[in-house]
Ligand SMILES: Nc1nc2c(ncn2[C@@H]2O[C@H](COP(=O)(O)OP(=O)(O)OP(=O)(O)O)[C@@H](O)[C@H]2O)c(=O)[nH]1
């Protein structure tokens with residue numbers, strides 16, 4: 001599933017993502033677990049939480065990030 | 077304890093340099109200001125510092141040069157800011173590496189990488205208060221042992237830990253002693269292990285600021301709050317400014333100060349040219365006081381009050397994230413939105429601010445849009461003085477037109493300027509309650525800057541106006557520009573003065589219209605010309621420096637033609653309306 005299609009409030013594991021240094025700095029890597037906090041209107045950024053930090057990922061990169069839902073994983 | 081005779085053997089000024097390094101938005105500039113007493117702008121979003129700043133710190137008999145560097149996420153030199161920092165660190169000196177206690181895992185990699193420069197280093201664990209609020213505690217002794225260097229917990233804004241830093245600096249003459257085998261490798265695993273070791277997290281319900289911070293960034297209710305906040309900001313600046321002007325400044329200046337000055341000049345100077353230059357129609361002692369202080373100052377003051385508050389609270393990046401979807405369509409993606417908003421204050425820091433993390437294409441778009449159609453606070457103040465008393469509708473029209481043109485120009489430029497779309501990744505800073513004294517310092521800093529930057533050119537502009545009027549040059553000018561000013565724009569001949577003065581400063585393209593007894597349509601026409609007319613002299617210089625003379629000249633010619641074109645259209649259409 002592409003990141004912008006994800007449901008808000010749920011947790012996801014990243015399966016595939018484009019190579020971008022900024023992403024790795026925020027420890028957004030293959031295998032990391034993220035929570036989708038909000039999706040901004042008009043193809044705006046996807047706001048996600050990784051560890052305890054909140055990062056907004058622009059739509060153009062977000063749609064290249066492939067994730068799968070994780071059930072029963074507590075990332076509050 | 078390490079003694080510091082190592083320092084004494086080194087040539088003055090070399091080993092005495094301290095570099096402040098760290099991720100964006102960890103508080104380096106606040107630490108810098110506290111150490112040196114030299115105020116630099118800090119704000120609650122990434123990329124506030126775009127240039128190397130230096131100041132002095134006296135410790136006993138020694139003077140240390142402190143260098144504030146732009147924030148970096150890594151030392152790979154992959155952005156302009158990173159190469160600036162990497163280059164600076166090739167010189168001798170000691171490093172103060174500022175870490176964010178609430179995001180330690182992000183900063184540890186940098187903390188290790190910095191040790192590759194083999195310089196004496198100490199770490200600050202800043203924003204301890206924010207970490208605490210989020211339930212995070214860090215054992216700094218353990219961290220210090222693992223990093224092999226001193227670690228000082230600080231709350232820079234509240235001065236906590238600053239004395240400790242000063243005490244530690246003289247003893248820093250060894251590079252980090254971290255030679256522990258198990259710390260080799262610097263892998264993600266290592267960082268995770270360290271975090272496990274030193275950080276404890278007590279989950280607890282989020283503090284109220286964090287809860288508000290989260291609400292502000294969700295489309296609902298975030299967008300509603302955004303509209304409310306912008307309306308409040310507008311009310312404070314426009315309403316408050318009018319109040320300040322009408323109730324305090326105008327009476328004070330027009331009834332007391334100017335008559336006082338005029339009386340003195342009457343006593344000292346005989347009637348004649350000099351007298352008129354000083355206190356005549358464009359007397360520098362009259363207009364040079366009335367324009368900047370009575371008409372413009374209140375708006376500049378209140379605008380910077382609102383802006384400083386929004387900056388320090390951490391609201392601006394939230395706003396940027398909310399509206400990114402829309403604004404990216406007019407060529408203002410992600411990282412450019414905050415500098416663009418700054419453009420409503422002054423174009424110079426706005427254009428410089430685009431350096432932080434954006435491509436050439438994006439920088440050019442932001443710069444062009446600001447030059448074409450974003451009025452600075454001073455010009456906004458002038459518009460309010462010119463139109464606000466006549467008709468609020470006219471004022472609304474001018475601002476509406478400004479927004480419309482900026483949007484259309486953005487779409488157009490976004491299409492025609494070649495360049496890649498850049499990746500938008502914005503970290504959301506914590507919402508902070510701005511510190512009152514920090515806000516006051518920041519406003520004072522900006523007002524001082526405004527007065528220095530604005531008052532001298534304004535005086536010169538007024539002097540120029542006075543000379544043009546007194547020498548009769550105005551008749552010649554009016555005659556020469558008659559086809560444009562009178563026939564195309566429907567303004568009186570003397571209005572040609574605005575085109576000359578507008579080169580110096582944006583608000584000077586508006587002010588001379590004040591005393592010309594114009595009709596509402598003429599006022600609007602004049603305001604539209606001023607709005608789109610060339611950016612002021614200092615902006616032009618910045619554009620030349622940041623881009624090239626060629627681009628600056630394009631903008632200069634383009635904006636001039638466009639301003640006259642738009643003004644004419646408004647006038648010609650307005651004439652046919654009832
Ligand atoms: N609550 C709290 N706020 C702090 C502390 N230190 C800094 N701040 C605030 O954090 C924000 C960022 O501070 P800056 O000094 O601009 O950060 P910087 O590291 O210079 O940022 P860049 O120049 O963008 O790299 C500002 O709003 C400061 O007022 C602290 O210890 N506690």
Ligand SMILES: [Mg+2]
Nearest residue numbers: 104105124125
């Ligand atoms: Mg800074």
